[in-house]
Each structure stands twice: as structure tokens, then as C-alpha cells.
Amino acid sequence: MEISLAAQQQQKLQLTPQMRQSMEILHMSALELNEYIKQQAVDNPFIELQPAKETPLSHYAGGAQPDWWQNVDLSGDATLESVLLEQLACMKLDRTALSLCSWIIGNLDDKGYLLHSKEELSAMKGIPLAQVCDAVSLIQSLEPYGVGASTLAECLVLQLRQQQESSLLVYSLVQHDLVSIGQGKLKQLADKYETELADIKAAITVISTLNPKPGALYSREKPQYIMPDLALRQLEGKYEVILERSSLPTITLNHSYLSMLEQNPSKDVHRYLTGHWQAAKGLTDSIERRKATLLRTAGVMFEMQAEFCRNGILHIRPMTMKQVAEALRIHESTVSRAISHKYIRTPWGLYELKYFFASSIHHADGSMVSAIYMKERIRALIAAEKRESPLSDQRIVALLAGEGLLISRRTVTKYREQMNIMSSAWRKRSLK
Known part of the structure; x- marks a missing residue:
């Protein structure tokens, strides 16, 4: 038996604290990030907070290369x-x-x-x-x-x-x-x-x-109220995604403390100021990455959902996170974190971004319609039913099939329950 030593090169991505912070900040809701920024401002003398300013959506260049951290598949703790x-x-x-x-x-x-x-x-x-x-x-x-x-x-x-x-x-x-x-x-x-x-x-x-x-x-404990990150607005005849004005405070860095570093302070003071300066810069960089990723992700989403922008909820088209990730050339898990607990204010109401990633149902002509559309059709059929003879789930299947919408009874039941609509037997019994 012969034993030998050989050198082998291997590429491996090591997550630094700054990288991990960027991932965590991307996953935070606006409310969570707001509280996090305020706490950092209390602990760090370099951080000063100013009212947020509205930021328009930057144009997405399809050939742009994503940052390293957008392709890291990092799991959170205790979830x-x-x-x-x-x-x-x-x-x-x-x-x-x-x-x-x-x-x-x-x-x-x-x-x-x-x-x-x-x-x-x-x-x-x-x-x-x-x-x-x-x-x-x-x-x-x-x-x-x-x-x-x-x-x-x-x-x-x-x-x-x-x-x-x-x-x-x-x-x-x-x-x-x-x-x-x-x-x-x-x-x-x-x-x-x-x-x-x-x-x-x-x-x-x-x-x-x-x-x-x-x-x-x-x-995770749900926030008591929703603070949307984004808004969908019609500007000059077209729809654009912008950051909400009141979403996040703007961080400014106090340079007066930085000037103290130029005065040759003691080692302890120098270490304290340098550490907090780097932490403040790291925080602002992570927040800017979050903004850019969120805007780019939502921008692609609502390019795909152009019909929703113009005509509302019944026109949401089937869309997957994989499609958005491929368009952005980033990891699918980054899309998942970017939309997690994020809300957008639209002309049709306030929606969680995750809402737009609905499953799809086959139409008889071979096309696909979103599950959201199917739910609204089920809701409309039940709303129009005769109260003395409510529609059974199987009858709803038959009516939808007449419209070319192919769906199983089990799926109708599931969608009805998700909308908190009782069964036909319960609806009929409620008349007595």
C-alpha cells in the first residue's frame, strides 16, 4: 500500500460577518429593519437618522452581474x-x-x-x-x-x-x-x-x-401592523415600482467622530472609533444592497404582471420564483428572501409580494391561469348561487369546466376553505 501527499486547489465561499448581515437585512420586513436601524443608531455614534426619501426604480440592465451574496443559499436560525x-x-x-x-x-x-x-x-x-x-x-x-x-x-x-x-x-x-x-x-x-x-x-x-x-x-411573531416597502405608481402612462417614502429612515454618517481618528488618539479610542465606523459603513452598504435587490426583483415581477398593473387582481398571471431568478440571474433563494414579509401598495390594494407567486391551473385551450383567478371565479359563483340550493364543490367543478377551466373537486374544496367559505351543506343549513 502506497501513501502519498498531494496538493489540491478548491474554491470555497466563506461568509464574513458583513455578508451574513447583508443576508439577514434582505430577509427583514420594513418594520423589523426599522427597529434594527434605530437600535444600531443608539449603539453607534457614527449613525444619525434622517427622514426617508422616495426613490424611483432604477432601470434593470439584463446583463448586469449580481453581487456575490445574491447567489448564497443561507438558512436562517431557529426557523x-x-x-x-x-x-x-x-x-x-x-x-x-x-x-x-x-x-x-x-x-x-x-x-x-x-x-x-x-x-x-x-x-x-x-x-x-x-x-x-x-x-x-x-x-x-x-x-x-x-x-x-x-x-x-x-x-x-x-x-x-x-x-x-x-x-x-x-x-x-x-x-x-x-x-x-x-x-x-x-x-x-x-x-x-x-x-x-x-x-x-x-x-x-x-x-x-x-x-x-x-x-x-x-x-416568527407577526408585526402588529404592515409597513409596505414599495409602491406601484402610474407615471407618465406606465407603471413603475418605487420605494415607499416612509418605509425606512435614511442613515447619515457623523464625520466629526471620523476626524478624531486623524488626531492620533490612544489605541483604545482608535479601536473603538474604527470598529464603529466600519460597522456603520457595513450597515449602510447592506441596506443599499437590500434596496437595490428589492427594487430589481419587484421591477421584474411587475413587468411580468403588466396585466395586473393595468386591470387588477383577476389578471394576475402564473409566475414562479424560478422565472424571476433567471431573469435577474440570481439564486432562487435570494428572490424568496427578497419578497419575504415585503408588501407593496398598488392601485388595487395592499399586497404581500409572495401573493403574486400563485400556482397555475390548465385552461382547456392549453394556456394557464393563476390560482388567484380560480379562487375569484369560485367566490363569484358562490356569491351568485341561489341561497336555497347552494352549489356543491362538484357542481362548481362542472361550471368551471364549462368555462374551459380544468380543476379537481379536491382543489375547489381547498380553495374554498382557504377563502373561509363554508361548504354547501353549511351554507344551506345557515338559512334555517
Whole structure:
């Protein structure tokens, strides 16, 4: 056996504190960044705050090269996403499976549920449904148990499987009778399962120990009010994205302290002033990067959503973060962080940027329409229904099919529930 030494060159990106700060500031909402800047101003004598000024959208040059940090895929700390990704990293997954699982994890809501059905995820990613199902099953095996579910029942069943002690009665109640439990129909459930009322109550006690929102443990506290970063305005016949005037305070640097460095101060004073000067410059640079990335990202988004700009919500077109990332030549995760917790004021109302990345539905003519459009059509059909004979979800499917809109009953049910619209049975019962 021969042992030899060989030198090998390897390129590796090391994240400096300044790089990490840039990533963290990009992810912050306007409200969070506002508070962060104020705290930095208290701690740093070089930082002085001035009222914010409105900034027009800079023209995006398609050939411009992005900064290094826009292509860094950096996970935050103590979030549901980071907890799940950390577990994935311990598994022996190939690059394709790891990438798909990471992308699906990014499509979980704050409660840990899938934002889209497996079929929609398959269509959005352009990969076989079986591959998506395998990735979702893998995610569902991670802790906290119950994440990656599409419905409350599925979330609870995933947790029951981990306990391995629950009876068939508990499983059946979770899968078929959560509504009846919520309505307090315990006697009817006892008759249905031909068992004692005490058994039903004992099963419900087991169910009550489960967590209906497994991802909520890692959810960030939501701000009490919204401070939009951006505004969509019509200027000289065309729509442009600009920074909101009151979004962020403007930082100015106090040069009087800088002049003290030229007076040969002691080592301690020199170290103190140099450190705070560099911190102040780093903060302003990170904020400028955030502004530039946010404006460029939103600029491309609303170029793609030109019909929305002119005509409103029903004209939102299908759009993915991947499309925006490719147009900007940056990492998809940078788009995700740039739009996270960011809001824009438009002529049609106030919207979170993430709202515009809706899944798409096939039209009979082969074109695609956004899920937002489908929800509005469902809402309109229900609003126009006869109150004494409300439309069932299957009837809504048939009516939409008549318009050339192809959608499953399950998806109609999901969209209806997301809009907090009760079932046809409930709507009919409310008349009594």
C-alpha cells in the first residue's frame, strides 16, 4: 500500500460577518429593519437618522452581474425551514432529491402545511408526480411530526403514526369525523361506531394531545401592523415600482467622530472609533444592497404582471420564483428572501409580494391561469348561487369546466376553505 501527499486547489465561499448581515437585512420586513436601524443608531455614534426619501426604480440592465451574496443559499436560525433542512443534511440524499425537498420545504406555510397540492407542485416544478410524492413522504418523516400535510386530518394522522399506540377508533375519528367532533355530536359518533360514549371521549382526549399547527413553534411573531416597502405608481402612462417614502429612515454618517481618528488618539479610542465606523459603513452598504435587490426583483415581477398593473387582481398571471431568478440571474433563494414579509401598495390594494407567486391551473385551450383567478371565479359563483340550493364543490367543478377551466373537486374544496367559505351543506343549513 502506497501513501502519498498531494496538493489540491478548491474554491470555497466563506461568509464574513458583513455578508451574513447583508443576508439577514434582505430577509427583514420594513418594520423589523426599522427597529434594527434605530437600535444600531443608539449603539453607534457614527449613525444619525434622517427622514426617508422616495426613490424611483432604477432601470434593470439584463446583463448586469449580481453581487456575490445574491447567489448564497443561507438558512436562517431557529426557523421551521432551518430545522427541517438540518435534518435533511444528515440524510444520504442525492443532489436532485435534496434540491426538491428543500424547495418543497420552502413552500410550507407558517403552520407547517403544504401551500400547494402535490399535483400543483408537480406542475410548478415540471417533474413527475411520483417524485414529488416521494419527497413529501420524506419531509413528513421529519420533526416536528405532522409537517408536510395538506389537511388537518393528514397532519394529525402523521402524528398518530409516530405514537404507534393509537386505536383504530382514534384513526377513524381523525380521518372522517373531525367536523362532527367539533360540533359535539359525540352520541351520534358512539352510535356510528357501535361503541360506548366513554370510548369516544377517551379517543377525543388522545386527539386533543396532537398539535394541529406543528410548524407554529418556529413561526416568527407577526408585526402588529404592515409597513409596505414599495409602491406601484402610474407615471407618465406606465407603471413603475418605487420605494415607499416612509418605509425606512435614511442613515447619515457623523464625520466629526471620523476626524478624531486623524488626531492620533490612544489605541483604545482608535479601536473603538474604527470598529464603529466600519460597522456603520457595513450597515449602510447592506441596506443599499437590500434596496437595490428589492427594487430589481419587484421591477421584474411587475413587468411580468403588466396585466395586473393595468386591470387588477383577476389578471394576475402564473409566475414562479424560478422565472424571476433567471431573469435577474440570481439564486432562487435570494428572490424568496427578497419578497419575504415585503408588501407593496398598488392601485388595487395592499399586497404581500409572495401573493403574486400563485400556482397555475390548465385552461382547456392549453394556456394557464393563476390560482388567484380560480379562487375569484369560485367566490363569484358562490356569491351568485341561489341561497336555497347552494352549489356543491362538484357542481362548481362542472361550471368551471364549462368555462374551459380544468380543476379537481379536491382543489375547489381547498380553495374554498382557504377563502373561509363554508361548504354547501353549511351554507344551506345557515338559512334555517
